[in-house]
Amino acid sequence: MTALTQMKCEACQADAPKVTDAELAELIRMVPDWGVQVRDGIMQLERVYKFKNFKLAMAFTNKLADLAEEEFHHPGILTEWGKVTVTWWSHSIKGLHKNDFIMAAKTDQLLD
Amino acid sequence: MTALTQMKCEACQADAPKVTDAELAELIRMVPDWGVQVRDGIMQLERVYKFKNFKLAMAFTNKLADLAEEEFHHPGILTEWGKVTVTWWSHSIKGLHKNDFIMAAKTDQLLD
Numbered sequence: 001m002t003a004l005t006q007m008k009c010e011a012c013q014a015d016a017p018k019v020t021d022a023e024l025a026e027l028i029r030m031v032p033d034w035g036v037q038v039r040d041g042i043m044q045l046e047r048v049y050k051f052k053n054f055k056l057a058m059a060f061t062n063k064l065a066d067l068a069e070e071e072f073h074h075p076g077i078l079t080e081w082g083k084v085t086v087t088w089w090s091h092s093i094k095g096l097h098k099n100d101f102i103m104a105a106k107t108d109q110l111l112d
Numbered sequence: 113m114t115a116l117t118q119m120k121c122e123a124c125q126a127d128a129p130k131v132t133d134a135e136l137a138e139l140i141r142m143v144p145d146w147g148v149q150v151r152d153g154i155m156q157l158e159r160v161y162k163f164k165n166f167k168l169a170m171a172f173t174n175k176l177a178d179l180a181e182e183e184f185h186h187p188g189i190l191t192e193w194g195k196v197t198v199t200w201w202s203h204s205i206k207g208l209h210k211n212d213f214i215m216a217a218k219t220d221q222l223l224d
Contacts (some may be wrong), residue, residue, distance in 0.1 A: 054186050058177045061191070065170045074166050074193040079173070081186040081203075091193075 004030050004105035009071045010098075018043075018095040027101040034104050036096075037087070043096045044089040045104050049111070054081045063110045073103055116142050116217035121183045122210075130155075130207040139213040146216050148208075149199070155208045156201040157216050161223070166193045175222045185215055 004027075010016075019027060028036065034047045051057040061079045064086065068074045076087035088104055090097040116139075122128075131139060140148065146159045163169040173191045176198065180186045188199035200216055202209040 054177070054181060058174070061173070062170070065166070065191070069166060076190060076192050078188060078190045079177070080188050 004102045005109055007098075007102045009073045009102055012073075012090050012092055012097050012099055014092045016090070016093050016097055018090075018093055019098060019101075023098070024096065027098065031101055031104040031108065033108065042089055042094050044087050045096065045100050046085065046087045047104070047107070049084045049086065051082050051084065054079075057082055057084050060084050060110065064107060067103075067106055067110065071099075071103065071106075073099055075103065075107075116214045117221055119210075119214045121185045121214055124185075124202050124204055124209050124211055126204045128202070128205050128209055130202075130205055131210060131213075135210070136208065139210065143213055143216040143220065145220065154201055154206050156199050157208065157212050158197065158199045159216070159219070161196045161198065163194050163196065166191075169194055169196050172196050172222065176219060179215075179218055179222065183211075183215065183218075185211055187215065187219075 028034070031045070034045045037044045037046045049060060051060065057079050061077050061084055064075065064077055078085040086107055088100040089095065090100055140146070143157070146157045149156045149158045161172060163172065169191050173189050173196055176187065176189055190197040198219055200212040201207065202212055
């Protein structure tokens with residue numbers, strides 16, 4: 001399987017398919033630092049990144065914002081002192097699309 | 113009473129007093145667009161700001177980050193497409209200090 005970081009998000013309409021349980025099991029293994037949360041009935045990917053201070057957390061938030069605009073897929077980014085919590089899901093389908101796993105993998109890459 | 117926006121945050125140690133109920137009632141009137149939330153037993157001030165797109169939301173997040181560094185008091189900033197949710201509380205006292213109301217008022221001023 002091609003690395004997620006090599007893929008681009010596809011346009012995701014309201015009738016696009018959510019990931020199946022089998023796909024979820026395969027995809028989640030490719031982003032092992034991410035957890036699956038269900039919030040208000042919507043399945044989401046979430047990861048907390050730790051930083052030494054607020055400035056470094058904000059620098060990461062800005063890198064992630066640039067990535068989000070590039071791919072035109074936007075996460076929830078909770079920036080706090082020394083900590084950024086990133087949440088990916090596909091608003092249009094109210095759940096997880098393969099795009100979210102691609103974006104999770106690309107978010108991890110921002111740390112390099 | 114001096115406008116909150118004219119005040120500076122005081123250093124806030126673990127033994128600093130939380131706002132009393134009477135102070136809370138007075139201070140919350142000075143930031144009428146903010147609500148009080150209790151999360152994990154910690155009282156917090158919260159406001160959602162709406163924007164036309166992600167770029168404008170991020171621009172606000174960056175202005176708020178600069179303000180936080182200036183006053184060295186840091187909120188939770190949840191940036192999403194078209195929306196920024198700001199949460200103020202005083203970590204050291206696990207609750208609300210007058211500083212949080214000062215910062216809420218100054219956050220509102222960033223919109224001007």
